[in-house]
Each structure stands twice: as C-alpha cells, then as structure tokens.
Amino acid sequence: MSFDLFMQYLTNGISLGSLYALIAIGYTMVYGILRLINFAHGEIFMMSLYFAFYGIAIFSLPWYMTFLVAVLVTAALGMLVERAAYKPLRHSPRITIMVSAIGASFFLQNLAVVIFGGRPKAFPTVPMFTKVIRIGNISLQALTLYIPVATIILLIGLHFLIQKTKTGLGMRAVSKDHDTARLMGVNVNKTITVTFAIGSILAAFGGIMWGMKFPQIVPTMGLIPGLKCFIAAVVGGIGNISGAVLGGFILGVGEIMLIAFLPGLTGYRDAFAFVLLIVILLVKPTGLLGEKTAEKV
Amino acid sequence: MTLLKTNAITMQFGGLTAVSELSLDIAQGEIIAVIGPNGAGKTTAFNMITGVYKPTQGTIEFAGKNITGLKPHLITKQGMARTFQNIRLFKDLTVEDNLFIAQHLHLNANLYQAMFRLPGYKKEEKHILEKTAFLLEKVGLSNLAKEKSSSLPYGLQRKLEIARALATDPQLLLLDEPAAGMNPKETEDLTHFIKNIRDEFDLTILLIEHHMQVVMDISKRIYVLDYGVTIAEGTPMEIQNNERVIQAYLGVDEDA
C-alpha cells in the first residue's frame, strides 16, 4: 500500500471517527448522569437527518438555517424522550428502565417509518462540502477535512460548558451523586434535561455531517451507528467524555483500516466494533479511561 | 488450635490504604471482636477474609489451609460464613428459601437428578428441609417460614441472616455489626443468642461491633483498628484501659 493511499484511508478513518465521537458523547453523558444506556440515542441521530432533509427538500431553507433548525428540533426531541420514557422510571430497577429505553428506540424508528416512509431518501448535498479537493496525490471530499475540524470546535465548546459554567458544574455534581447534588442546590431534573439536550445537539451535528458523507437516509439507519457509538463510549470508559472521543476515533480508524488491510473481511466490518467491545470488556471492563469503582459490600 | 490466621494483610484502593498489615489470630471456639471508629477498615478486613476482596499483600490461612485470593463461594465451602453490615437477604424469596439456598453448596445431586427428583436428590432435599425447619425453630421464625424475607421486621431480618449463615454449616462465623439498630433489650437478647449458637453449633465467632456492651460482654479478645492500622489487641479489660484506644475511640462519641 502506498503512503498516499494510507493517508487517504487514515483521513477517512479520522473523519468517520469524529462522527462516532460526537454521537458517543451523548451516550456517555447520559450514562454518566443516569447510569442508563440511552438506547434511543441512535434514533435521535436518525431523526436529526430527517429534520435536515425536510428543511432543505420541502421548505427549501438555506442549508445553514436548515441545520440550525434541525439541531434545535433534535434537542427538543431528546428532551421529550427523556421526559416521556425515562423520567417516570427514575427510581425503578435498571432492567425496567432499559426496556423502556429500547421501547422508546423502536417507537421513534417506527414513527419515522410512518411519518417519513420506509424507502431510502437521498440526503441533499451542499456543493461547498462535497466538492473534491486534492492535496498532493490524495483526493478527498472537502467534508472529510471539515468534519474533524467541526468536531474539535464542538469539543472545545463542550469542554468549556462542562468545566467553566454553572450548568457544567451541576452536571458534574449530578454525575457523582443525585442526592448530594440536590442538597447542594442543584436542580437535578433540569440538569438531566440539559444533558439530554446537549447529547442530542451533538448527535444532530454528527447526523447532519453523516448525511452529507453517506447521503442516503432510512428510518432504520440509527441502529447500527447507535450501537457502534455506544461501543465507542464503553471502549473509552463510559461516563468519561474524553474516553468517548478516544473510543470514537479508535473505532472509526480501526474499521477503515480493517477494510484497507484485510479486504477479505469487508463483510465483517460491522462485527469489528462488537469484537472490540468484547475484548475491552474482558480485558479492562471499565474502558480505557474509565475509573475503577469498588462495589460497597 | 488456630482456626483463622491473617498474616499482615493489606488492602489498597488506588492510593488509599483501607487496611494495613492486619494480623489476626483466632483459636477454635473463641469469640473475637474487631472494633474501631467508622472508616477504620473493619468491613474491608471482613471482605478480605471472606474473599470478596483479594488482599493487596499478605496471606490468610483458614483451618491450616492458605485461602488467600480464593473466591468467596469456595471459602464458604471450607466452613466460613458471614452476615452483612446492611442486611443482604434474598429479599423477594421466602424465609424458608433463604435457608434452603444456603445449603445448596453441599448438594451432591446434579441438575438432572434435581430436576427429575431422583431418589438421591429427594433424600438430600429432605435433609435440607429438616435442617431448615430446625434452624427456623432455633431463631424463632418457624411461623414465618412462608413469608417474604423482606416483610420481616428489622430485628428478625438480622436473626434470619445469622440463621442463613449457620445453614452453610460453618466452623467460623463472621458477624458484621449484628447489633446495629437494635434497642437495649434486643441487644441483650442478641448477646445471649450469639453465645448460645457458639456453644450449640461448636462455632468460632469473629464480629465487628459498635455496641461496647456487646463487645465487652462476649469477646475473649479484641482487636482495635484505626485508619486501617491495628492500634491495640487484648482482653476487654486491657482494651478498656489502653491509652491509645481511649484516645482514638472510646474518648470520642462512640456512635451509640
């Protein structure tokens, strides 16, 4: 394999990894705060694509307006899901909450079939992003370079929000202990709602960029990326945002490299994530950057 | 004869040393207490001895065998049983089933024999049920056998937990704060009860307790932990007069 080709694969891998990272953050934040796998997160990601699609295709808004609206609507959807499917079960056994989460996921998926139809739709492309650029001997879609840049900007924003604002402080407090946070004057329910909103916003950004990179959307498209990004979050150490980013990149680059170096295994592309998950869980169950917590006996 | 011996066992969690070089020595038939302020590492010591945690350093010998790092269920099989600080019964199951389950470890019948109730299993099951009835009688829970264990009042739950530990047929019984949350009358009953079962079941008992009255009353020797370090060891009389203990523990409010 030539160096150029390798670089091309690497750039693609990083680009895919960025998308995984953005979506994985939503899983990890919710898990950090509620100890809950938000199974519906993949469907929220999928919905964001449809919102963007309708903004451009039906209402013919300019792309930046569309994306903004799509991101906001997705955030609202995330908060709605939390309110409807998780809030009533805050003190229920974990299994019950998980079943409700899976229920919410299937609900959204099928709702999308009902509203948007089951047939694949072509995601509108924005020439500015899809034009092909050449660097040396590598030719890439401009998007492939923009995605990691956009991701870094979003991550910086998130870091600022969590470390420097009062909301972020509340989120950190709630993730440690709900009751203590409440005693310290943190509005726990509001913090949880905000967490869902932020996770959904990042998923929407990820989703829109995903749509431009892989411009075909169907209601079932949330499932596999959703699972993979959850895996990314676990691999990095669930509850840990840097971990989710790291996991996303490992998964994205690993997947692309697997196909590049072992083309015979292309059919097993989706299995890569699951194998990685199981290896990590067995070797380091708390993930690469996760902290070990001993169970109190 | 020494039944349990820990050789300088240490437990570290990350940078925190919960227990440092604890060396216990318990002879057959003794009642020994471990005391110390909250967070002194008493329960951690129990968890190491019963196999819930693997000691960072040191070894544990039980009945002449090295049991360091063995899984809890194997240690129980060798004749050690415990109760928990915050009662851990099988809440949704009946009182009777709680005791039944504690005898499962000695079952010889395999799943096939058990499913189809072949004669070998039936005989064993009969024995288990008899022993269950006997233990229920012993702790005065016979008339509550079919109740859900979580429906019992607190004091009875504690007793049931001890009975459940007894059902595993132990030589050594570890009790983690058996008198916690009990009133003086209940506490006195418990003291008698512990002495009683020691004699009747030929037990050796290691207990963690905050109630000084219980500790002074029944233990032959006492180990005092503070911040994971063993600061004193001796008979109740010696401990009561030990300067360091008074400073570290008895001098301050004793959580009672």
Next chain:
Amino acid sequence: MNPKKRNMMLNLAAILVLILFLVYANRNLGSYNIRVLNLCAIYAILGMSLNLINGITGLFSLGHAGFMAVGAYATALLTMPPAVKEQNFFLEPIVPILANITLPFPVAITIGGFFAAFVAFIIGAPVLRLRGDYLAIATLGFSEIIRIVITNTQSITNGALGLKSIPGTTNLWWSYGIALLTLYLMFAIVNSSYGKAFKSIREDEIAAESMGISLFKHKVLAFVIGAFFAGVGGGLLASLQGAINPLMFRFILTFNVVLVVVLGGMGSMTGSVISAFIVTSGLETLRVLDEAINIGPIQMAGIPGLRMVVFSTMLMIVVIFFQRGLMGTNELSWNRLFQFFEKRFSKKGVSSK
C-alpha cells in the same frame, strides 16, 4: 382429595382440554389462524427460555435472537433434502459434509438446541463475568456477531440469500407439545435446589456468593439452558416459516421476546406463556394497521410502521405503569387460583355482614 392429587388431576384435565382444542383447531381453523397459534406456542417457548436467564437468574441478556438463529439454521440445514439444498446454494455450493445429511425433524431440532447451547457456553464463559448493562450490551454484540458470521459464511448458510423451501414439519402438535414440555422442564428446574440458587443470584449476587453459590457455574448453567430452548424455538420457527435469512434475526426479534418476558412478569414462567399469547396475537391483530383494509365501500390505506408504533407505545405504557408485568414473580397455579376464589368468596361474606 389432597391438594397434590387434585392438582395433578386438574393438570391432566387441562392437557386434555388443550388436546381437544388442538384437534378442533386443526379441523376447523384456516391456515392463517393455525399459523398464529403456532407462533403463540413458539413465543411461549422463547419467552420461558429468556425468562430463565433474565427473570429467574437476573442476567440481562439481549442475545436471544443469536441463539434462535443458530437453532433455526441448524434445523433447516439438517432437515432439507439434498436436492433442495442444491437449489438453494446456487451462488456457491454447500460444504460437502452438510450436502447429503437429512435427519428427522425431532433429531434435527434437538441438535439445533444443543448447538445453540454450545455457542452459549462458548460466549457465556467470558461474558457472564460482566454485570447489568455491560452484560446486556455484550450479549447483544455477540448476537449481532452470530448474525454477521451467518451472513458471511456463504457455503454453510447461503449467506444473505437465506434458506428457502425448508420442510414445513412444524404443526400444532409439535409446537404445543414442545411448549408443554418446556413448561414442565422449566418448573422442574425452577423448583429444584438449582432453581433457588438461580433466584438467589438475581436477588443479590454478593450474598449468594457468600452463601457458597458458584456464580460462574450457575450463571453459565442458566444461560446455556436458556439458549438450548431458544435454539429449539428457532428451529420450530424455521420449519414453520419455510424460509429464513439473517435479517430475520435482528435485534427486534430479541426485543419481541424481552417484551413477552417483561409483560408476563420477570420471573414468572406462566406469565411468559400468557403474555406470549397476548403479544403474538396482539402483533397479528395490529397487522391490519399496516395493511390496506376495505370496509364495505370505505377504503383505508394501510400505514406501514403504524403497527409497531402502536405496539411500542403499549409496551412503554406497560413498563411505566405496570412495572411488575401481569404476574410479577408469581406463578399461576391451581392453589393460587383456588385461594383467589376463596378470598373473593370470603370477602363477599365479610362485606355482607
């Protein structure tokens, strides 16, 4: 009559009633209704098998579709005659070992179950060390891996094309016979010392381990037995459908079975049986939502997907408002039934005073 004898007689009577019903159904019901009845029994088997893992032992496994796939493919490949196999494998010929084997249905389905159990054993040994959510996601991962492997092993499973013209041996006698047998075996397990040990793990792992119960041994045991019956259920399903492909065994299939277990009550075998009938017939009844219907002159276009929307809404209502399901952890038994009526009767007596 003592209660034990009475219950035995009642059980026999119930089985007799079931047999009479099946005779009636076979004679009088159309093929569609018979198919639904078959599905009900198969879902009952699947529900009970997952209940042993999730409800009784408290292991949140989401890998059932994978085990069903293993059972389904094994049964299909072992019962298809050589000529049918040749027709199916037109892209790439089937591996020679499988090409000429044709076994009787009961043998094939048993092998399918054992094969699923074996796969569960291989998976369970490492994965069952994980707890809660991690276990759920790892089993889900393995189930997907099984599906991906099936999709990619063209010469064994015919890959994405799937298998067609599988001999349709499954009938009411097979599915209800096996469902009844499963129910009997599940009760035998749950009521034995091993079953109680399983439950203790569900209640409190740490306490169970401290009472001398080997978590590993019992978790693997429950997992493997559950997988066996999932494999058998998969085999029945393959033979009922006549055609299978890897897409059938996606996560949604596991989800349907989870639904049966949750609705029936985690830990209640009879609950799973009852809810299997409700869920299966419910899903079939709701099918009208997806399909176009004509009521006299009025034509209503079906809305694809609406069925699952209604269904998942109902599920969430059940989960949120009736968290313990129909039966909780209780079992339907003659004693309970009698007690229930006695209580009602005596209550009336009290209130009339």
